[in-house]
Amino acid sequence: MNESPVSHDELNQAGHKYDFAAIQKKWLPVWDEMKPFATSDSTDRRPRKYVLDMFPYPSGDLHMGHAEAFGFGDIVARYWRQQGFNVLHPIGWDSFGLPAENAAIKRGVDPSGWTYENIAQQKNSFRTYAPSFDWDRELHTSDPEYYRWTQWLFLQLYKKGLAYRKDSAVNWCPFDQTVLANEQVVDGRCERCGNLVTKKKLNQWYFRITDYADRLIDDLKQLEGAWPTKVLSMQRNWVGRSTGADVDFTIEGRDGVVPVYTTRPDTLYGVTFMVVAADSELAAELVTDAPAETQSAFAEYLDRVKGESDIDRLSTDREKTGVFLERYAVNPINGERIPIWASDYVLADYGHGAIMAVPAHDQRDLDFARAFDLPVRVVVDTNQPVTGAIPVLIDGELPDDLPPTDPKVTGEALVGPGRLINSGPFNSLSKNAAIAKVTEALTSSGFGRGAKNYRLRDWLISRQRYWGTPIPIIHCDKCGEVPVPEDQLPIKLPSAEGLDLQPKGTSPLGAAEDWINVSCPNCDGPAQRDSDTMDTFVDSSWYYLRYLNATSDTVAFDPAEAERWAPVDQYVGGVEHAILHLLYSRFMTKVLYDLDYLTFTEPFTSLLNQGMVLMDGAKMSKSRGNLVEFASELSLYGADALRVTLAFASPPEDDIDWADVSPAGSAKFLARAWRVAQDVTSAPDVVWKKGDPALRRVTHRFLADAPGLVESFKFNVVIARLMELVNVTRKVIDTGAGPADAAVREAAEVTAVALNLFAPYTAEDMWEKLGYEPTVAKVLWRKADPTLLVEESVTCVVQVDGKVRDRLEVSPKIDSDELEKQARASAAVVRAIGDREIVNVVVRAPRVVSIATRK
RNA sequence: GCCUCUGUAGCUCAACGGAAGAGCACCUCCGUCCUAAGGAGUUGGUUGGGGGUUCGAAUCCCUCCAGGGGCACCA
Numbered sequence: 001m002n003e004s005p006v007s008h009d010e011l012n013q014a015g016h017k018y019d020f021a022a023i024q025k026k027w028l029p030v031w032d033e034m035k036p037f038a039t040s041d042s043t044d045r046r047p048r049k050y051v052l053d054m055f056p057y058p059s060g061d062l063h064m065g066h067a068e069a070f071g072f073g074d075i076v077a078r079y080w081r082q083q084g085f086n087v088l089h090p091i092g093w094d095s096f097g098l099p100a101e102n103a104a105i106k107r108g109v110d111p112s113g114w115t116y117e118n119i120a121q122q123k124n125s126f127r128t129y130a131p132s133f134d135w136d137r138e139l140h141t142s143d144p145e146y147y148r149w150t151q152w153l154f155l156q157l158y159k160k161g162l163a164y165r166k167d168s169a170v171n172w173c174p175f176d177q178t179v180l181a182n183e184q185v186v187d188g189r190c191e192r193c194g195n196l197v198t199k200k201k202l203n204q205w206y207f208r209i210t211d212y213a214d215r216l217i218d219d220l221k222q223l224e225g226a227w228p229t230k231v232l233s234m235q236r237n238w239v240g241r242s243t244g245a246d247v248d249f250t251i252e253g254r255d256g257v258v259p260v261y262t263t264r265p266d267t268l269y270g271v272t273f274m275v276v277a278a279d280s281e282l283a284a285e286l287v288t289d290a291p292a293e294t295q296s297a298f299a300e301y302l303d304r305v306k307g308e309s310d311i312d313r314l315s316t317d318r319e320k321t322g323v324f325l326e327r328y329a330v331n332p333i334n335g336e337r338i339p340i341w342a343s344d345y346v347l348a349d350y351g352h353g354a355i356m357a358v359p360a361h362d363q364r365d366l367d368f369a370r371a372f373d374l375p376v377r378v379v380v381d382t383n384q385p386v387t388g389a390i391p392v393l394i395d396g397e398l399p400d401d402l403p404p405t406d407p408k409v410t411g412e413a414l415v416g417p418g419r420l421i422n423s424g425p426f427n428s429l430s431k432n433a434a435i436a437k438v439t440e441a442l443t444s445s446g447f448g449r450g451a452k453n454y455r456l457r458d459w460l461i462s463r464q465r466y467w468g469t470p471i472p473i474i475h476c477d478k479c480g481e482v483p484v485p486e487d488q489l490p491i492k493l494p495s496a497e498g499l500d501l502q503p504k505g506t507s508p509l510g511a512a513e514d515w516i517n518v519s520c521p522n523c524d525g526p527a528q529r530d531s532d533t534m535d536t537f538v539d540s541s542w543y544y545l546r547y548l549n550a551t552s553d554t555v556a557f558d559p560a561e562a563e564r565w566a567p568v569d570q571y572v573g574g575v576e577h578a579i580l581h582l583l584y585s586r587f588m589t590k591v592l593y594d595l596d597y598l599t600f601t602e603p604f605t606s607l608l609n610q611g612m613v614l615m616d617g618a619k620m621s622k623s624r625g626n627l628v629e630f631a632s633e634l635s636l637y638g639a640d641a642l643r644v645t646l647a648f649a650s651p652p653e654d655d656i657d658w659a660d661v662s663p664a665g666s667a668k669f670l671a672r673a674w675r676v677a678q679d680v681t682s683a684p685d686v687v688w689k690k691g692d693p694a695l696r697r698v699t700h701r702f703l704a705d706a707p708g709l710v711e712s713f714k715f716n717v718v719i720a721r722l723m724e725l726v727n728v729t730r731k732v733i734d735t736g737a738g739p740a741d742a743a744v745r746e747a748a749e750v751t752a753v754a755l756n757l758f759a760p761y762t763a764e765d766m767w768e769k770l771g772y773e774p775t776v777a778k779v780l781w782r783k784a785d786p787t788l789l790v791e792e793s794v795t796c797v798v799q800v801d802g803k804v805r806d807r808l809e810v811s812p813k814i815d816s817d818e819l820e821k822q823a824r825a826s827a828a829v830v831r832a833i834g835d836r837e838i839v840n841v842v843v844r845a846p847r848v849v850s851i852a853t854r855k
Numbered sequence: 856g857c858c859u860c861u862g863u864a865g866c867u868c869a870a871c872g873g874a875a876g877a878g879c880a881c882c883u884c885c886g887u888c889c890u891a892a893g894g895a896g897u898u899g900g901u902u903g904g905g906g907g908u909u910c911g912a913a914u915c916c917c918u919c920c921a922g923g924g925g926c927a928c929c930a
Contacts, residue, residue: 017892229859229860230859230860230924230925233858233859233925233926234924234925234926237858237925237926237927238926240926240929242929242930244930260930261929261930262930263929263930264930275930318928320928343928344928345928345930346928346929346930347928347929347930349929350929350930351929351930354930355930356930357930358930362930363856363928364928364930365930367928453929453930454929455929575924578925648867648878648879649867650867650868651867651868654867654868655923656867660866660867661866661867661879662879662880665878665879665880668892669878669879671892671893672893675893714868714869716867716868716869716878717868717869717877717878719878720867720868720869720877720878720879721869721877721878722878723877723878723879724877724878727878730894734894734895735895795874797873797874799873799874799910799911800910801910801911802909802910802911804874807874839910840910841910842873842910842911844873847873847874848873848874848910848911850873850910850911851910852910852911
């Protein structure tokens with residue numbers, strides 16, 4: 001969209017016109033002096049609200065996305081202050097992480113220097129944007145004063161057995177040369193750099209988040225209605241709980257049992273083969289006694305599987321592949337002998353890495369059975385239509401004796417409900433009853449038991465990089481793994497000077513000899529520090545608590561302060577963190593609850609996900625050439641106009657296309673509102689009651705409606721209503737009661753107070769023009785006068801057979817009988833009824849009378 | 856493929872089952888040396904389509920269509 005920007009020169013032509021630049025310059029130092037948003041101490045008796053924006057990674061400049069998100073958070077924070085709450089609204093920096101390190105490598109500078117310069121710059125652009133932050137609590141996760149407590153947290157988890165090391169095949173980004181958590185792999189690619197992720201066997205640190213899987217799902221109930229349903233379902237999906245049973249199979253020529261997990265124990269009689277994960281230890285073991293031919297076929301297959309990227313594995317409709325291991329398992333329920341295959345469609349790290357295959361009732365098993373011509377036995381009569389089979393119509397109708405549909409022929413597994421057949425004593429049971437009965441039978445015979453499984457894996461937190469929190473563990477030849485005593489924290493990062501930060505697969509810290517070599521805290525013998533650093537998501541998993549005691553050097557946070565302020569009442573941030581950050585924070589909160597540091601189990605009571613700011617329908621980026629610079633928009637239109645534009649463009653959770661919005665329009669609106677305040681000629685002590693009643697009604701309807709709209713995040717509607725109020729006030733000034741009317745002052749004051757949410761500079765300047773001292777941000781929201789909310793008359797619609805036939809002006813308090821009488825008396829209504837008989841009259845006073853006749 | 860959310864004026868969105876409305880944009884007029892600022896006013900709708908429930912449906916139910924998002928060999 002092409003529009004000429006409104007420069008402040010133009011707006012300022014006449015000298016007393018709205019000049020956003022001058023207003024910004026005027027009020028910033030005043031606010032700096034006042035510090036109106038410093039959180040008051042614990043003696044403050046007002047009720048509290050904790051409003052938190054997801055803290056930014058310091059990338060240098062603010063961009064439009066920041067402007068939007070922090071704008072929304074600020075609306076909420078300012079709103080609660082107006083409602084009489086003591087509001088905590090802090091800000092900090094997620095300042096550890098790869099970009100600093102990559103920039104450092106590229107330019108040969110210190111990651112620390114790069115980071116803190118960026119913070120200074122970004123802080124500066126924040127200043128003009130003027131969110132109502134309490135800067136006194138500013139924190140940086142890369143400060144030793146902060147990461148000392150991240151290390152302390154690690155040790156608490158370690159003591160609880162929730163932090164441990166293990167060898168396993170982990171996600172490895174060959175570009176960033178570091179491991180990644182499952183959550184950081186998106187479609188088989190590194191979520192940071194986009195390169196294909198490979199697998200690598202490494203010894204790594206994990207947090208035992210799977211211990212909390214059930215609670216991470218069950219506690220979501222507390223958040224229903226307060227978090228976006230989308231996020232709730234993403235969290236639920238990610239944890240991925242399923243319930244079923246473990247069934248113990250024996251294997252011929254082998255001691256012990258092989259448990260398999262199934263969600264369908266009811267289909268146990270339909271098992272016709274077993275599949276083990278090709279890359280599992282069990283597969284390797286089973287194949288050792290097989291004929292040489294089979295061994296080499298298996299080895300070849302395994303090579304192929306290992307070479308597959310996750311992208312290959314994830315692609316849909318792949319042909320099923322596998323190798324018969326020449327071994328047999330025994331089905332415990334009926335003693336049947338079934339062949340064992342190895343395949344890549346069974347995952348080594350889910351369940352037990354082996355499955356019982358029921359091809360008749362599982363699509364994947366059926367695909368495999370059809371690929372290798374294995375038997376298919378139907379054990380549940382599902383009576384379901386099968387889309388893959390085309391029934392033959394006889395005289396245009398389905399024959400009654402349609403033969404049972406054979407999945408092996410149709411290729412469609414029968415997954416629906418039904419009754420059991422071919423299942424011995426369980427025949428004729430329904431699917432659900434059979435699941436219970438078979439599980440029971442397995443349990444009592446000792447061949448199995450009910451079981452749950454999760455998609456969630458433990459959280460891999462080691463990173464082979466420099467710019468992160470060092471892991472507070474010392475490795476001693478004699479004593480093994482020794483946690484650093486808490487009084488020796490923080491383990492500070494050594495200077496990057498002289499270190500080769502170039503990614504090479506091992507941590508750069510390993511080369512810092514002075515740093516890495518220490519004496520063992522236990523035996524004083526020679527030992528070495530752990531050279532890995534923690535995933536930055538560990539830093540951000542608990543930062544919301546650090547704000548409560550941001551400067552304390554004795555505790556991570558004070559539980560009493562947490563009791564006072566936490567959990568966060570309103571959290572604001574992008575939906576891109578719907579899984580990662582939120583899951584980790586929820587986990588850490590539950591851990592701290594179990595350790596008795598907290599009295600609540602969910603960190604964020606309410607969550608607002610803002611949409612993205614797009615340009616021409618696409619994500620903004622330099623390479624795409626559609627980047628709208630925050631700084632240039634800021635100098636063109638000012639902070640207030642940008643904030644209004646972003647809040648007005650759409651509901652906050654929707655995306656905004658910058659091509660569709662008009663910051664110049666917002667600037668015009670602000671100028672219009674500002675002029676209203678300027679035009680007011682009455683004194684602050686006017687008597688409201690004497691003001692123009694029509695304007696007062698509009699003002700008080702706004703006062704009544706705005707709080708509900710803000711609380712349901714309908715910021716765009718609030719602004720539309722505010723525009724309406726300003727328009728009506730303008731009209732009263734120009735062609736109505738005039739600028740001296742009390743209602744005009746009242747409307748202007750309400751406008752200023754409401755604008756404080758969206759346009760703090762303009763609001764402050766209006767407030768001054770209206771004869772008050774700063775700051776408008778501390779003015780309480782005025783209560784609507786209920787007597788001004790009732791209309792003196794309402795229009796009642798009279799319908800006859802659903803058609804509007806007349807309208808009556810009636811009192812809002814009219815009773816039903818009187819209203820019906822008036823409606824029946826209406827000439828138009830009588831005409832519409834004619835000579836037909838009235839069969840029903842519905843009266844909803846005072847709005848509607850509906851008369852139905854026999855036709 | 857499965858699960859979800861959303862379709863209302865050109866745009867962004869409102870409307871306890873009760874008259875389809877706001878803001879912006881557009882257009883016209885006033886204004887102005889010119890342009891802009893500013894002001895006044897008018898347009899604009901099969902509420903995605905079809906069916907049902909109801910005295911009455913944008914709203915509830917079914918179905919289809921179109922978009923967005925999530926999940927997707929997790930046994």
